Amino acid sequence: MKFLKTGKVVLVLQGRYAGKKAVIVKNFDEGTKERAYPHAIVAGVERYPLKITKGMGQKRVAKRSRVKPFVKVVNYNHLMPTRYNLDIELKSLVTADTLKEPTQRIAARKAIKKLFEERYNSGKNRWFFQKLRF
Numbered sequence: 338m339k340f341l342k343t344g345k346v347v348l349v350l351q352g353r354y355a356g357k358k359a360v361i362v363k364n365f366d367e368g369t370k371e372r373a374y375p376h377a378i379v380a381g382v383e384r385y386p387l388k389i390t391k392g393m394g395q396k397r398v399a400k401r402s403r404v405k406p407f408v409k410v411v412n413y414n415h416l417m418p419t420r421y422n423l424d425i426e427l428k429s430l431v432t433a434d435t436l437k438e439p440t441q442r443i444a445a446r447k448a449i450k451k452l453f454e455e456r457y458n459s460g461k462n463r464w465f466f467q468k469l470r471f
Contacts, residue, residue, distance in 0.1 A: 338375070340418055341361060341364050341366075341377060341413060341416070341418060342364065343362065343363060343364065343428065344360060344423055344424060344425070345360070345361045345418055345422055345423075346358060346360050346418075346421040346422065346465060347360070347361060347377075347379065347416040347417060347419060348416070348419065348469065349415060349416065350416065352411075352415065354383060354409065356469050356471070357381050357382060357383060357407075357469070358381055358382055358419075359379035359380060359381025359382070359409075359416075360379065360380055360381065360423045360427070360465075361377045362377070362378045362379060362380050362408075362427045362428060362430075362431045363378045363428060363431070363432070363433070364376075364377040364378075369433070372410070374412055374413075374414075375412070375413045376410055376412050376413060377410070377411055377413065377416065378408070378409070378410055378432075378433065378436065379408070379411050379416070380406060380407070380408050380427050380449050381406065381407050381409070382404055382405070382406060382407075382465070382466060383405045383406060383407045384403075384405035385404070385468045386401060386402050386403060386457055389401055389402065402454065403454065404450060404454050404457055405450070406446055406453055408431055408435075408442060408445055410436060421462075421464065421465070423462055425452060425456060427452070430445050430448045430449060430452075431445045
Protein backbone atom coordinates (compact mmCIF):
# COMPACT_ATOMS: atom_id res chain seq x y z
CA MET A 338 0.00 0.00 0.00
CA LYS A 339 1.30 3.38 -1.00
CA PHE A 340 0.52 5.24 2.22
CA LEU A 341 1.94 2.73 4.72
CA LYS A 342 5.47 4.09 4.72
CA THR A 343 8.23 4.29 7.31
CA GLY A 344 7.38 6.82 10.01
CA LYS A 345 3.58 6.59 9.61
CA VAL A 346 1.71 6.35 12.92
CA VAL A 347 -0.76 3.44 12.96
CA LEU A 348 -3.16 1.85 15.41
CA VAL A 349 -2.86 -1.88 16.07
CA LEU A 350 -6.33 -3.42 15.77
CA GLN A 351 -5.88 -7.06 16.77
CA GLY A 352 -4.04 -9.10 19.38
CA ARG A 353 -2.25 -8.25 22.58
CA TYR A 354 -1.51 -4.66 21.54
CA ALA A 355 -4.97 -3.87 20.14
CA GLY A 356 -5.80 -0.18 20.52
CA LYS A 357 -2.16 0.82 20.96
CA LYS A 358 -0.34 3.36 18.82
CA ALA A 359 2.71 2.33 16.86
CA VAL A 360 5.01 3.71 14.19
CA ILE A 361 6.06 1.76 11.09
CA VAL A 362 9.78 0.98 11.12
CA LYS A 363 9.91 -1.02 7.88
CA ASN A 364 7.19 -2.12 5.49
CA PHE A 365 7.00 -5.19 3.24
CA ASP A 366 4.28 -4.53 0.64
CA GLU A 367 4.94 -7.74 -1.30
CA GLY A 368 5.58 -9.94 1.73
CA THR A 369 8.64 -12.13 2.22
CA LYS A 370 9.47 -15.82 1.88
CA GLU A 371 8.51 -16.60 5.50
CA ARG A 372 5.51 -14.24 5.55
CA ALA A 373 3.77 -14.28 2.17
CA TYR A 374 1.35 -11.51 3.15
CA PRO A 375 1.96 -7.73 3.24
CA HIS A 376 3.22 -6.74 6.67
CA ALA A 377 5.24 -4.18 8.59
CA ILE A 378 7.68 -4.06 11.49
CA VAL A 379 6.20 -1.64 14.01
CA ALA A 380 7.47 -0.09 17.24
CA GLY A 381 4.75 1.11 19.58
CA VAL A 382 3.79 2.10 23.09
CA GLU A 383 2.58 -0.77 25.27
CA ARG A 384 2.23 1.32 28.44
CA TYR A 385 1.71 5.06 28.12
CA PRO A 386 3.17 7.64 30.53
CA LEU A 387 0.87 8.78 33.35
CA LYS A 388 -0.50 12.23 34.03
CA ILE A 389 1.78 14.69 35.81
CA THR A 390 0.65 17.58 38.01
CA LYS A 391 2.44 20.64 39.33
CA GLY A 392 2.62 19.38 42.92
CA MET A 393 4.59 16.23 42.12
CA GLY A 394 8.24 15.84 43.06
CA GLN A 395 11.05 15.12 40.61
CA LYS A 396 11.28 11.44 41.50
CA ARG A 397 7.56 10.88 41.03
CA VAL A 398 7.56 12.79 37.72
CA ALA A 399 10.46 10.66 36.46
CA LYS A 400 8.63 7.46 37.40
CA ARG A 401 5.37 8.55 35.77
CA SER A 402 7.16 9.63 32.58
CA ARG A 403 8.25 6.09 31.74
CA VAL A 404 7.21 4.51 28.46
CA LYS A 405 7.05 0.77 27.82
CA PRO A 406 7.55 0.04 24.12
CA PHE A 407 6.95 -3.03 21.96
CA VAL A 408 8.38 -4.23 18.65
CA LYS A 409 6.33 -6.50 16.45
CA VAL A 410 5.69 -7.73 12.91
CA VAL A 411 2.05 -7.01 12.05
CA ASN A 412 -0.09 -7.89 9.04
CA TYR A 413 -1.43 -4.83 7.17
CA ASN A 414 -4.98 -6.10 7.85
CA HIS A 415 -4.42 -5.45 11.56
CA LEU A 416 -3.15 -1.89 11.18
CA MET A 417 -5.18 1.30 10.87
CA PRO A 418 -3.17 4.23 9.51
CA THR A 419 -3.55 7.72 10.97
CA ARG A 420 -2.78 11.07 9.36
CA TYR A 421 0.24 11.51 11.62
CA ASN A 422 3.92 10.83 10.90
CA LEU A 423 6.71 10.45 13.43
CA ASP A 424 10.13 11.67 12.29
CA ILE A 425 12.15 9.27 14.43
CA GLU A 426 15.04 7.10 13.20
CA LEU A 427 14.34 3.47 14.18
CA LYS A 428 15.45 1.67 11.01
CA SER A 429 19.00 1.22 12.27
CA LEU A 430 17.77 -0.24 15.59
CA VAL A 431 15.22 -2.74 14.31
CA THR A 432 15.63 -5.13 11.37
CA ALA A 433 13.96 -8.40 10.41
CA ASP A 434 16.94 -10.31 11.85
CA THR A 435 16.71 -8.40 15.15
CA LEU A 436 13.23 -9.77 15.78
CA LYS A 437 14.30 -13.41 15.32
CA GLU A 438 16.88 -13.38 18.12
CA PRO A 439 15.36 -12.79 21.62
CA THR A 440 18.44 -11.03 23.06
CA GLN A 441 18.62 -8.65 20.07
CA ARG A 442 14.88 -8.01 20.39
CA ILE A 443 15.33 -7.00 24.04
CA ALA A 444 18.26 -4.73 23.14
CA ALA A 445 16.19 -3.09 20.39
CA ARG A 446 13.29 -2.58 22.80
CA LYS A 447 15.60 -0.86 25.31
CA ALA A 448 16.99 1.44 22.62
CA ILE A 449 13.47 2.30 21.46
CA LYS A 450 12.43 2.95 25.07
CA LYS A 451 15.27 5.47 25.38
CA LEU A 452 14.29 7.23 22.14
CA PHE A 453 10.58 7.31 23.02
CA GLU A 454 11.26 8.69 26.52
CA GLU A 455 13.57 11.40 25.12
CA ARG A 456 10.88 12.36 22.63
CA TYR A 457 8.18 12.40 25.32
CA ASN A 458 10.26 14.46 27.77
CA SER A 459 11.16 17.01 25.08
CA GLY A 460 7.43 17.65 24.58
CA LYS A 461 7.32 16.65 20.90
CA ASN A 462 4.60 14.41 19.42
CA ARG A 463 2.43 14.56 22.55
CA TRP A 464 -0.46 12.87 20.76
CA PHE A 465 1.58 9.71 20.16
CA PHE A 466 2.21 9.26 23.89
CA GLN A 467 -1.40 9.65 25.02
CA LYS A 468 -3.71 6.73 25.57
CA LEU A 469 -6.25 6.23 22.80
CA ARG A 470 -9.69 7.25 24.03
CA PHE A 471 -12.59 5.41 22.43
